[in-house]
Every structure is written in structure tokens, then in C-alpha cells.
Amino acid sequence: MSGIYILIEHRQDEIRDISYELLAYGRKLAEDNNTKVTAVILGFNTEKIVEKIESQAHKIIVFDNEVFKEFNAETYQIALADLIRKDNPFLFLIGHSAFGMDLCPALATQLNLPFTTDCLAIEIADSNLRVVRHMFDGKLAAKVLLRENSSYMLTLRAGSFSAAESSLKAEIIKLDSPVSEVPDYRKFLEYIEAVAGDVDITKSDIVVGIGRGIKEQDNLAMIEEFAASIGGVVACSRPIVDADWLPKDRQVGSSGKVIKPKLYIAIGISGAFQHVAGMKGAETIVAINKDANAPIFHEADYGIVDDLFKVIPVLKEKIAEL
Amino acid sequence: MDIIVCIKRVPQTAEAEVKIDSTGKDIEKDRLTFDMNESDTYALEEAALMKEKFGGEITVISLGDEDAEETLRIALAKGADNAIRIKAEDFDELDAFQTSQILKSVIKDLSYDIIFTGCISTDDAYSQIGLTLAELLEIPHAALVIDFDANEDRADVQRELEGGLIEHLDVALPALFTIQTGINEPRYASLIAIRRAAKKEIQVIGKDELAQSEFISNSTLEKLYVPPISKQVEILDGTAAESSAKLAGIIKDKGLL
Numbered sequence: 224m225s226g227i228y229i230l231i232e233h234r235q236d237e238i239r240d241i242s243y244e245l246l247a248y249g250r251k252l253a254e255d256n257n258t259k260v261t262a263v264i265l266g267f268n269t270e271k272i273v274e275k276i277e278s279q280a281h282k283i284i285v286f287d288n289e290v291f292k293e294f295n296a297e298t299y300q301i302a303l304a305d306l307i308r309k310d311n312p313f314l315f316l317i318g319h320s321a322f323g324m325d326l327c328p329a330l331a332t333q334l335n336l337p338f339t340t341d342c343l344a345i346e347i348a349d350s351n352l353r354v355v356r357h358m359f360d361g362k363l364a365a366k367v368l369l370r371e372n373s374s375y376m377l378t379l380r381a382g383s384f385s386a387a388e389s390s391l392k393a394e395i396i397k398l399d400s401p402v403s404e405v406p407d408y409r410k411f412l413e414y415i416e417a418v419a420g421d422v423d424i425t426k427s428d429i430v431v432g433i434g435r436g437i438k439e440q441d442n443l444a445m446i447e448e449f450a451a452s453i454g455g456v457v458a459c460s461r462p463i464v465d466a467d468w469l470p471k472d473r474q475v476g477s478s479g480k481v482i483k484p485k486l487y488i489a490i491g492i493s494g495a496f497q498h499v500a501g502m503k504g505a506e507t508i509v510a511i512n513k514d515a516n517a518p519i520f521h522e523a524d525y526g527i528v529d530d531l532f533k534v535i536p537v538l539k540e541k542i543a544e545l
Numbered sequence: 546m547d548i549i550v551c552i553k554r555v556p557q558t559a560e561a562e563v564k565i566d567s568t569g570k571d572i573e574k575d576r577l578t579f580d581m582n583e584s585d586t587y588a589l590e591e592a593a594l595m596k597e598k599f600g601g602e603i604t605v606i607s608l609g610d611e612d613a614e615e616t617l618r619i620a621l622a623k624g625a626d627n628a629i630r631i632k633a634e635d636f637d638e639l640d641a642f643q644t645s646q647i648l649k650s651v652i653k654d655l656s657y658d659i660i661f662t663g664c665i666s667t668d669d670a671y672s673q674i675g676l677t678l679a680e681l682l683e684i685p686h687a688a689l690v691i692d693f694d695a696n697e698d699r700a701d702v703q704r705e706l707e708g709g710l711i712e713h714l715d716v717a718l719p720a721l722f723t724i725q726t727g728i729n730e731p732r733y734a735s736l737i738a739i740r741r742a743a744k745k746e747i748q749v750i751g752k753d754e755l756a757q758s759e760f761i762s763n764s765t766l767e768k769l770y771v772p773p774i775s776k777q778v779e780i781l782d783g784t785a786a787e788s789s790a791k792l793a794g795i796i797k798d799k800g801l802l
């Protein structure tokens with residue numbers, strides 16, 4: 224087998240967690256299938272990044288050039304297509320992140336590689352590759368067989384695999400960039416940082432998260448009152464921010480904030496993995512949802528399967544009585 | 546400025562009971578409601594906003610069964626000028642790659658400066674059809690767009706990254722953009738617009754009319770199953786008063802307040 228390649232995701236000089244997760248999972252797959260892990264780094268002044276993952280892969284391929292200073296799907300695609308054509312790795316893994324979602328489908332299509340996205344597990348049997356992925360709002364899992372080929376590309380969900388220590392000493396291969404200029408058809412301009420609001424939900428021990436189950440903006444007052452009565456702050460899932468009912472800095476999740484309160488109460492939130500990514504570190508998780516099959520109950524310690532409009536006023540009273 | 550928007554009709558499963566059907570590869574659909582895929586509603590609105598600014602025509606396109614025409618009519622009522630349905634019933638099961646190729650075979654002959662798709666379909670959850678389509682059409686792309694503006698030949702785009710960070714880009718047109726929810730405030734269709742849309746013609750394209758007849762599949766769905774439970778939740782049952790009392794007790798005992 225011609226190896227497992229892992230694209231290292233980094234931004235503003237930080238290696239992103241997903242890279243360590245992919246490296247650890249990649250090493251396990253490599254061990255099971257008697258092959259090796261190669262990390263691929265595109266960047267500018269990459270010494271520190273290379274150093275940090277030296278122990279995590281058998282080989283590191285580095286394209287160090289100013290054109291890779293910022294991630295640019297189109298520039299990265301040119302370089303990676305060139306590398307993959309030459310090396311023909313059995314498996315090329317990318318994180319299912321804003322970075323991977325902007326790159327993988329176009330790159331795999333250009334190379335005519337069988338690919339799929341947002342995988343939670345990979346099974347390799349002979350030359351067959353099967354993956355597990357979720358569908359229908361996370362309510363069902365699917366087993367998917369990829370078209371048989373000598374080379375595949377997948378994106379993997381963040382948080383599905385644990386990062387791990389390793390004591391390898393990677394062979395480092397520096398390659399010249401096949402691109403010398405960022406193509407005119409897509410230019411990176413700048414990063415825009417999130418603006419801080421009046422409430423920092425990452426600082427509170429008690430967070431009450433509200434989701435689309437609240438139905439109408441006017442109903443939020445009830446949640447505000449409940450949160451205040453228990454000394455907590457109100458946070459929310461994405462649709463509440465999309466509708467402009469709460470500011471963006473209240474959003475919990477992959478494209479919002481990561482919180483680790485002592486208590487998180489998710490109310491009328493289904494538990495999409497993008498939301499869970501922001502709250503699974505809470506010490507105690509309570510879910511209140513009328514749908515017993517909502518994925519949030521896979522994450523919660525305690526659950527109430529009921530109508531939130533019935534539960535919240537009573538719960539507020541019961542807690543006040545303590 | 547001509548704009549194409551790819552629209553998918555999807556079952557609404559967030560609050561519904563989802564049952565696997567007898568084939569083991571799909572869900573029972575008879576008791577589910579269907580609607581325009583969430584991010585596609587934002588893609589359509591973005592197209593409508595661009596049309597207000599620049600003029601031109603919006604064409605909405607959906608690969609779907611006859612019911613998809615209902616969703617396309619909603620799009621016509623919300624500002625689309627033309628609607629195309631590619632007959633899904635002419636094909637066996639399609640994977641995301643085949644869907645992309647079929648969409649490409651029709652879109653390649655249309656006039657466009659911008660193509661918008663949603664960033665994810667809530668049923669298949671691939672987040673891949675937009676970019677695959679862009680690559681097949683050999684045009685640039687940007688995924689997860691949360692702010693968009695354009696002039697005649699360039700687009701000024703903001704992409705959403707993790708943790709609230711945004712990437713600001715400049716992209717040459719024609720290009721494809723996958724639209725993230727929250728980018729705008731999708732409009733409601735007025736009753737007059739709905740009535741007018743009911744009379745508009747939807748162009749229906751069958752497999753025979755496509756330039757290409759073979760579409761390579763990348764993957765086969767072998768089976769669906771209920772994901773195993775990773776963490777055992779303790780369900781507090783009873784009436785609202787009972788479950789709430791139990792929860793209040795636990796919160797107190799664990800010293801969580």
C-alpha cells in the first residue's frame with residue numbers, strides 16, 4: 224500500500240487540533256495496514272509547524288513558499304494535485320473543516336479520485352474502502368462503499384478521533400512549490416476577527432443554550448428569566464443567530480464559541496455535531512427536547528423528553544424552591 | 546448579471562421520527578414534510594439581492610422528482626425568472642458525484658456570471674456538490690460564504706471559518722459560491738407572487754436530453770442504521786412537574802448552582 228497522507232491544517236501560526244486527530248487516526252490505520260503516515264505541510268516559514276509534528280508522522284513533505292502563507296483553496300489545489308499525481312497515496316485525509324470543505328471536493332474531482340466527506344470511521348478490507356458517515360440531521364448512520372481505486376480522498380469529522388502522543392522521527396522532504404504566484408482568480412485579502420459583545424459565554428459556570436425549539440423571538444424572554452434565576456447566561460444554536468434573535472457571540476459550536484461550563488442546559492436544540500463541538504466539554508450536560516431521538520441525548524448526562532414550554536416555567540419554580 | 550441557484554427539496558427530519566425503509570438504504574418518506582434545503586433558501590435570497598442590484602436573470606435548477614417542482618415554484622415566487630427540473634426518476638440511486646455531473650451537463654450550456662449553491666444539504670450532509678460542480682465547470686469557487694458583494698467581474702466575499710473568524714477574499718467571476726445560513730434574511734413570497742409563479746412554466750429535462758449519458762458513481766450507500774449510543778443519558782421521566790423536580794434535585798445534590 225502506498226501510504227496514508229494527511230494534510231496539516233494550520234492558521235495564524237497555530238496547528239489546528241484536527242491535524243493531530245488525523246495524525247493519530249492515520250497512524251492507527253497505517254499500523255493495521257502495514258504502511259506509513261506522511262504529513263503534508265503547505266505554508267510559509269514552516270519550521271515551527273514541522274517541529275511540532277515531527278514525532279507524529281513517518282515522513283513530512285513540506286512546500287514552504289510565500290504563496291502558501293494563507294490558506295487558499297485554489298493555490299493549495301494546484302500544489303496538492305501535482306503531489307498526489309506523483310506519489311499516488313492510497314489514502315489522502317483532510318479535516319472536514321472550513322478548510323477541508325473549501326478544498327477536498329474540487330481537488331478530488333480534478334484528480335478523478337473517489338472521495339466522500341465528513342467521515343467518522345474508515346474500514347479498509349483488501350482494496351475496498353468503506354466509511355461511516357451521518358445523514359438526516361445526525362439521526363442515522365450510513366455505511367458507504369467507495370468506488371474501487373488505487374487512491375482515495377476523504378474528509379474526516381473533527382472531534383471523532385483522539386489526538387495521541389507519538390515518538391516517531393519523521394524524515395523531512397522539502398519540495399519546490401509548483402506554484403510561484405497566487406492565481407489572480409482568487410486572492411486572500413485579510414482575516415476579520417470576531418467582535419466581542421457584552422456577555423462572554425465562555426466565562427460563565429452556568430450556560431443555558433436555546434435552539435430553534437423556541438419557535439419565536441418573543442419566547443426568548445422566558446429563557447432569559449430562567450437563566451437569570453439560576454445565575455446563568457443565555458447562549459444558543461446557530462439558527463437563533465441566523466435569525467438575528469441573539470448576537471453571534473452567543474452562538475455555541477464550531478463556527479461559534481467553545482464553552483466548558485460546569486452546567487450546560489440545552490433547550491430545544493437537536494444536537495447537530497457542529498453545535499456539540501462547542502459544548503461537549505461541559506461538566507454536566509442537561510437536554511430538554513420533545514424528540515426522544517434527538518442526537519443531543521447522545522451527549523447529555525440528564526434528559527427530559529418533553530415540551531420546553533411546559534418544562535421551563537416549572538423547572539424555574541422547582542429550582543427556586545431548593 | 547445572470548445567476549444560477551441549485552436547489553434541493555429535502556425531507557424535514559430535525560423534529561420528525563426517522564425510520565429506515567424496507568430496502569435498508571433509505572428512509573420512509575410518506576409521513577415526512579419536505580421543503581427547500583435550508584442553506585438553499587439563503588442562496589436564493591442572495592441571488593435575488595444581486596439581481597436587484599445588477600439586473601439579469603435568475604435560473605433555479607433542481608435534480609428531483611415531480612414534487613421538486615413545488616419547491617421550484619416557491620423559488621419562482623421569491624424572484625427566480627426561470628426554473629429547470631432534471632428528472633430524478635430517470636436515474637437509479639445517485640451519489641453526490643453523479644448529481645454534480647448531471648447538474649453540470651445542464652448548467653454548462655446556460656448563461657451565468659455567478660452560481661450559488663447551499664453549503665450543505667440537511668439530508669445527505671455532504672457539503673460537496675457545490676465545489677464538485679465548480680471543478681467540473683472549471684470555474685473558481687469559495688465555500689461557506691457569509692457575506693457577498695460583486696461588481697461586473699469580481700466578487701468580494703467573506704468565508705466563515707471556525708470560532709467566528711472570517712476570511713475575506715477577492716474572486717474572479719464567473720465563479721461558484723456555497724452559501725452559509727445567516728448571510729441574509731430570506732424573504733417570504735407574497736400571495737400575488739405565488740399565484741403568478743403557479744402559472745409559470747418549469748422546464749423539465751429528462752435523461753435522454755442530456756449531452757452525456759454515463760455518470761460515474763464515487764460511492765454506494767450499503768446500509769443505514771441507527772448510530773450506537775456513545776454516552777448513556779439518564780432520562781428523567783414523569784409529568785413536567787415530576788421531571789423538573791428530579792432535575793432540580795440533581796442540580797442541588799451535585800452543587801451545580
Ligand SMILES: Cc1cc2nc3c(=O)[nH]c(=O)nc-3n(C[C@H](O)[C@H](O)[C@H](O)COP(=O)(O)OP(=O)(O)OC[C@H]3O[C@@H](n4cnc5c(N)ncnc54)[C@H](O)[C@@H]3O)c2cc1C
Nearest residue numbers: 434435436460461476477478479491492493498513514531
Ligand atoms: C459549516 C457549519 C457550521 C455550523 N456551525 C454551527 C455552530 O457553531 N453552532 C450551531 O449550533 N450550529 C452550527 N451549524 C448548524 C447545525 O448544523 C444545525 O443546523 C443547528 O445546530 C441546528 O440548531 P437547532 O438544534 O437549534 O435546530 P434544529 O436542528 O431545528 O432542532 C430544533 C430542536 O428543537 C426541538 N423542539 C422543537 N420544539 C420543541 C419544544 N416545544 N420543546 C422541546 N423541544 C422542541 C426539536 O425536537 C429539535 O430537536 C453549522 C452548520 C454548518 C454547515
Ligand SMILES: Nc1ncnc2c1ncn2[C@@H]1O[C@H](COP(=O)(O)O)[C@@H](O)[C@H]1O
Nearest residue numbers: 551552608662663665666671672673674
Ligand atoms: N438534487 C439536487 N438538485 C439541485 N441542487 C442540489 C441537489 N443536491 C444538492 N444540491 C446543491 O448542492 C448543495 C450542497 O449539497 P450537498 O453536497 O449534498 O451537501 C445544496 O445546498 C444544493 O444547493
